[in-house]
Amino acid sequence: MALPRSPAHRIASAPPGAFDGEVLVGGDEVERFRTDRSGYSPEGSPEAVVRARTVADVQRAVVHAREHRWTVVPRGAGTGLAGGAAAGAGSLVVDVSGLDRILEISADEAIAVVEPGVITARLDAAAEERGLRYAPDPASAAISTIGGNIATNAGGLRCVKYGVTGDAVLGLDVVLADGSLLHTGRRTVKGVAGLDLTSLFTGAEGTLGVIVGATLRLQPIPRKTITVAGWFDDVEQAATAVSAALAARVRPSLLELLDEPSVRRAEEHLGVGGARPGAFVVAQTDGFGAAEEAEVLADAFRLVTSRVRVGSDPHVAEELLAVRRAALPALETLGRPFIEDIALPRTRIAEATRRIATIAEHHDIPIFVFGHAGDGNLHPIIVAPSETREVLVRAEAAADEIFALALEFGGSITGEHGIGVLKRRWLARELGEDxxxxxxxxxxALDPQGLFNRGKVW
Known part of the structure; x- marks a missing residue:
């Protein structure tokens, strides 16, 4: 099973008996695997890319990389924001985006069995045909893969009620460093036999093995969903309303906040008018008590603003949520975005937004704030209008202060994007050396050679 190593070219088909998928060596197609959506680019280019079509492809690629002492970089859609899928010299990229089959959806058991390359929104749509849904709802659902979501334990808009990706993962199939295939977890809702290996691999960012299959928990589609939206004079006022809503002890399925600059850019990106200036909060309640919970939320918003809208029209709800989903793509048009990701105690959101505004002013660089206010996961987006050294230094200094702020408030340097390469130096400050x-x-113990995603996370 030898991979060509000299001339830079593409091999249209694998050597007989070696791979069912393609092997790429050199050229522009390999070069594009150097980076992911984070923009981080390591030195050099990958030695090769295996575009897997079967689990056996992944196993053979791992064995080959071990023999050549290359690092294995698992990759799905490349939508990660921390550099976890970036690959440089001495690496073999295992592209699992071609493992994209939905193998089973059981309506009776409310589970799905999928390969890692399945696009998140596609699984949700397939589950919907059976009266179910895949509850984790990252903003990147239309482009990110299930495998990538599991690798980073991704969050999303609905996680305030339904939890993060890991809460939906019942079992995994993982290729280990010796090329063997490990099955973890179960198909049942409950099960506590042995150590929880499923949770160990979830969120490991490809550093312990390559995820090649998953058994996932699905949820029933709620009978009713109510959307509550509020417009506020500024982001501090919006954060105050969020605190009031959470103090009312309701359990919204979604509770999102955007500052005024983020709203304005998102609306421009969508080509819709912004008739209501100010910061924006959109929430949803669902289930049999949705209407009652929505009124409690609306009353909490009305303590701060009179600009409140409540409704059950799904088209209006999608319009409001489209603004939230468009925020990041809109900011990406302004320059290079540093997409930060911190988690805070929810009672500190208002104070954190004040401090972030001060950080932006101090470093003379724009910082937009939006995120999952319902669980305290904020995304301060630092936008560098140019990539001159002076501007990038200011951006990095602002990011450092934001991470320090998160830890000062008893929070985390990442709520859902992971550590990857970009946050490695901050990990010890949060976790401690022990x-x-x-x-x-x-x-x-699992990877003594340091085969998987070397240089990432730890």
Missing amino acids: ALRVQRSIRQ
Whole structure:
């Protein structure tokens, strides 16, 4: 099973008996695997790319990389925001986006069995045909893959009620460093036999193995969904309304906040008018008590603003949510965005937004704030209008202050994007050396050669 290593070219088909998928060596097609959506580009180019079509392809690629002492970089859609799928010299990219079959949807058991390359929104749509849905709802659902979501334990808009990706993962199929295939977890809702290996691989960012299959929990589609939207004079006022809503002890399925600059850019990006200036909060309640919960939320918003809208029209709801989903693509048109991701105690959101505004002013660089206010996961987006060294230095300094702020408030440097390469130096400050040593020991036990995603996370 030898991969060509000299001339830069593309092999249209794998050597007989070696791979069912394609093998790429050199050229522009390999070069595009250097980076992911984060924009981080390591030195050099991958030695090769295996575009897997079967689990056996992944196993053979892992064995080959081990023999050549290359690092294996698992990759799905490349939508990660922390550099976790970036690949440079000495790496073999295992592209699992071609493993994209929905193998089973059981309406009776409310589970799905899928390959890692399945696009998140596609699984949700397939589940909907059976009266179910895949609850995790990252803003990138239309382009991100299930495998990537599991690797980063991605969050999303609905996670305030339904949890993050890991809460929907019942079992995994993982290719280990020796090329063997491990099955973890179960198909049942409950099960506590042995250590929870499924949770160990979830959120490991491809550092312990390559995820090649998943058994996922589905949820029933709610009988009713109500949307509540509020417009506020500024982001601090919006954060105050969020705190009031959470204090009312309702459990919204979605509770999102955008500052005024983010709203304005998102509306321009969508080509819709912004008749109501100010910061924006959109929430949803669902289930049999949706209407009652929505009124409680609306009353909490009305403590701060009179600009409140409540309705059950799904078309209006999609219009409001489209603004939230368009925020990041809109900001990406302004320059290079540093897409930060912090988690905070929800009671500190208002104070955090004030401090972030001060950080932006101090470093003379625009910072837009939006995110999942319902669970305290904010995305301060630092936009560098140019990529001159001076501007990038200011952007990095602002990011450092934002991470320090998160830890000062008892929060986390990442709520859903992961560590990857870009946040490695901050990990020890959050976890402490003892916790970091334990995690490194686990990695060493599973991958003594350091085969998987070398240089990432730890």
